[in-house]
Amino acid sequence: xxxxxxxxxxxxxxxxxxxxxxxxxxxxxxxxxxxxxxxxxxxxxxxxxxxxxxxxxxxxxxxxxxxxxxxxxxxxxxxxxxxxxxxxxxxxxxxxxxxxxxxxxxxxxxxxxxxxxxxxxxxxxxxxxxxxxxxxxxxxxxxxxxxxxxxxxxxxxxxxxxxxxxxxxxxxxxxxxxxxxxxxxxxxxxxxxxxxxxxxxxxxxxxxxxxxxxxxxxxxxxxxxxxxxxxxxxxxxxxxxxxxxxxxxxxxxxxxxxxxxxxxxxxxxxxxxxxxxxxxxxxxxxxxxxxxxxxxxxxxxxxxxxxxxxxxxxxxxxxxxxxxxxxxxxxxxxxxxxxxxxxxxxxxxxxxxxxxxxxxxxxxxxxxxxxxxxxxxxxxxxxxxxxxxxxxxxxxxxxxxxxxxxxxxxxxxxxxxxxxxxxxxxxxxxxxxxxxxxxxxxxxxxxxxxxxxxxxxxxxxxxxxxxxxxxxxxx
Amino acid sequence: xxxxxxxxxxxxxxxxxxxxxxxxxxxxxxxxxxxxxxxxxxxxxxxxxxxxxxxxxxxxxxxxxxxxxxxxxxxxxxxxxxxxxxxxxxxxxxxxxxxxxxxxxxxxxxxxxxxxxxxxxxxxxxxxxx
Numbered sequence: 001x002x003x004x005x006x007x008x009x010x011x012x013x014x015x016x017x018x019x020x021x022x023x024x025x026x027x028x029x030x031x032x033x034x035x036x037x038x039x040x041x042x043x044x045x046x047x048x049x050x051x052x053x054x055x056x057x058x059x060x061x062x063x064x065x066x067x068x069x070x071x072x073x074x075x076x077x078x079x080x081x082x083x084x085x086x087x088x089x090x091x092x093x094x095x096x097x098x099x100x101x102x103x104x105x106x107x108x109x110x111x112x113x114x115x116x117x118x119x120x121x122x123x124x125x126x127x128x129x130x131x132x133x134x135x136x137x138x139x140x141x142x143x144x145x146x147x148x149x150x151x152x153x154x155x156x157x158x159x160x161x162x163x164x165x166x167x168x169x170x171x172x173x174x175x176x177x178x179x180x181x182x183x184x185x186x187x188x189x190x191x192x193x194x195x196x197x198x199x200x201x202x203x204x205x206x207x208x209x210x211x212x213x214x215x216x217x218x219x220x221x222x223x224x225x226x227x228x229x230x231x232x233x234x235x236x237x238x239x240x241x242x243x244x245x246x247x248x249x250x251x252x253x254x255x256x257x258x259x260x261x262x263x264x265x266x267x268x269x270x271x272x273x274x275x276x277x278x279x280x281x282x283x284x285x286x287x288x289x290x291x292x293x294x295x296x297x298x299x300x301x302x303x304x305x306x307x308x309x310x311x312x313x314x315x316x317x318x319x320x321x322x323x324x325x326x327x328x329x330x331x332x333x334x335x336x337x338x339x340x341x342x343x344x345x346x347x348x349x350x351x352x353x354x355x356x357x358x359x360x361x362x363x364x365x366x367x368x369x370x371x372x373x374x375x376x377x378x379x380x381x382x383x384x385x386x387x388x389x390x391x392x393x394x395x396x397x398x399x400x401x402x403x404x405x406x407x408x409x410x411x412x413x414x415x416x417x418x419x420x421x422x423x424x425x426x427x428x429x430x431x432x433x434x435x436x437x438x439x440x441x442x443x444x445x446x447x448x449x450x451x452x453x454x455x456x457x458x459x460x461x462x463x464x465x466x467x468x469x470x471x472x473x474x475x
Numbered sequence: 476x477x478x479x480x481x482x483x484x485x486x487x488x489x490x491x492x493x494x495x496x497x498x499x500x501x502x503x504x505x506x507x508x509x510x511x512x513x514x515x516x517x518x519x520x521x522x523x524x525x526x527x528x529x530x531x532x533x534x535x536x537x538x539x540x541x542x543x544x545x546x547x548x549x550x551x552x553x554x555x556x557x558x559x560x561x562x563x564x565x566x567x568x569x570x571x572x573x574x575x576x577x578x579x580x581x582x583x584x585x586x587x588x589x590x591x592x593x594x595x596x597x598x599x600x601x602x603x604x605x
Contacts, residue, residue, distance in 0.1 A: 006483060026557070079599075098506040114484070148594075150564075152595060153559075153594065160562040160563055161562060187516065204540045229598055230597060230598075237597075239557075239597075239598075292561070292562075292571075301562075302562035302563050304559060304560075305558045305559075306557050307555060307557060308556045308558075308575070309558075309575040310556040310576055311556065313574075313575065372535060444482055
């Protein structure tokens with residue numbers, strides 16, 4: 001269709017094409033499945049349940065469960081989760097169910113263990129709160145270390161980038177004003193058929209980040225289009241195949257479905273920044289993203305998708321065949337998706353606490369000082385860390401009281417021999433949470449706080465953080 | 476180019492075998508990575524295809540175990556062709572073909588000395604060999 005509009009114009013395309021199929025296949029975390037187990041004998045009102053060791057929330061009456069895609073197994077966390085339970089059920093495999101309850105007069109049973117396949121379930125419906133993001137940010141990492149995110153593994157100092165979404169194949173991108181996609185629109189979902197229930201959570205049409213909430217019969221889905229996935233260090237998620245037919249009702253719709261990757265813009269975002277608002281490194285088009293290379297700070301950076309464009313194309317083709325074979329009928333929606341929903345951040349009663357608020361003066365020394373002088377200073381000021389600086393107060397390293405004790409025990413050494421040069425640091429406006437996480441991850445107890453020129457402004461220690469959290473009543 | 480893993484046992488670890496093979500065969504051997512100490516070790520090397528057979532034979536005559544297996548394996552049933560592996564690989568071993576299928580050029584892979592892609596694959600479709 002896009003090629004036809006380009007080569008022959010809108011009028012010809014309008015005359016010749018009745019329906020355009022769209023599709024996407026990617027990680028969609030706000031997904032899950034509702035199951036009804038049927039009643040046990042004697043009956044149980046489930047209060048806690050697990051499937052293949054994945055905790056399964058129990059949202060309703062006695063034997064209704066919701067398998068959340070991102071909930072992780074208690075025995076194989078980060079590798080196996082609700083998403084994999086859903087995939088295994090769709091594959092027809094047996095799943096182990098454990099359940100517990102207090103027991104009531106009407107539901108006396110307190111424990112239950114059994115195995116189930118999808119054929120044993122009364123209902124097994126995919127029920128996804130937020131799917132099919134119209135577009136998504138491209139992720140990269142400006143930090144000095146590799147980070148593991150829901151956008152995949154991001155190498156340090158902008159060495160790679162990842163993106164999500166199908167660009168010009170995305171359903172909502174082809175119907176940005178929601179003229180045809182709405183409540184009740186029949187769709188391709190996971191290899192079966194489903195429906196749009198309405199706007200998805202975090203639906204943000206004003207900024208071009210529309211989403212949909214969908215449901216479909218998972219018993220008729222296929223593992224080709226529903227897959228559990230594990231993002232190292234983040235957790236599990238569900239890859240969902242989603243396709244929506246767009247009827248070409250008027251020439252205005254032709255114009256919209258003719259959209260190309262080069263016209264769809266998104267931000268490159270530094271996921272190394274641990275704040276809600278990460279800002280934008282630059283703007284790119286999906287055309288640039290699909291080329292495999294983008295420029296960041298005048299350097300070429302490799303970029304690759306996390307969504308499968310091959311499967312997105314396969315979904316468009318399958319849906320087209322279904323429609324041609326009369327196996328899929330288009331529906332008229334009963335209500336349009338809202339086009340003006342506001343997307344707000346969370347209201348918090350307390351703001352974040354920053355490094356600045358616990359920062360205190362660092363005990364410092366220069367590289368040419370003797371170990372005894374430095375040791376004396378630590379004792380006088382009852383500190384555990386001495387930050388090594390140059391004449392301009394720039395960070396050169398760090399020495400702990402333990403390093404000094406060790407060097408004395410080993411018969412003494414020069415200060416320059418025991419300085420730790422590879423120092424993790426914090427900045428003034430960094431949330432305390434991230435500084436604390438950095439210390440825990442690297443198994444250290446203090447971070448020098450530096451400005452953008454590497455000048456030492458002070459130090460923050462794990463004791464400072466414990467004291468603050470204790471004082472605030474969270475301890 | 477043929478990429479092979481050379482394994483040196485403790486008994487031969489202190490001998491200048493690599494130099495002897497290069498000089499003896501008059502063939503360039505590009506050392507991509509090496510992990511060696513007195514207890515032995517392994518070395519990933521690249522040999523020009525035309526010299527590969529006799530260079531490999533020479534290493535074997537010196538008692539070196541030469542492993543010409545592939546260094547990495549992609550499970551095509553698990554792979555959904557997302558491409559998460561493509562931008563993470565420093566050697567450009569992964570790429571999309573025309574139909575957006577992820578293709579692996581095993582010749583480019585540095586195998587166990589790198590392994591960056593393994594935990595970057597959301598579908599656990601990549602496995603290091605040996």
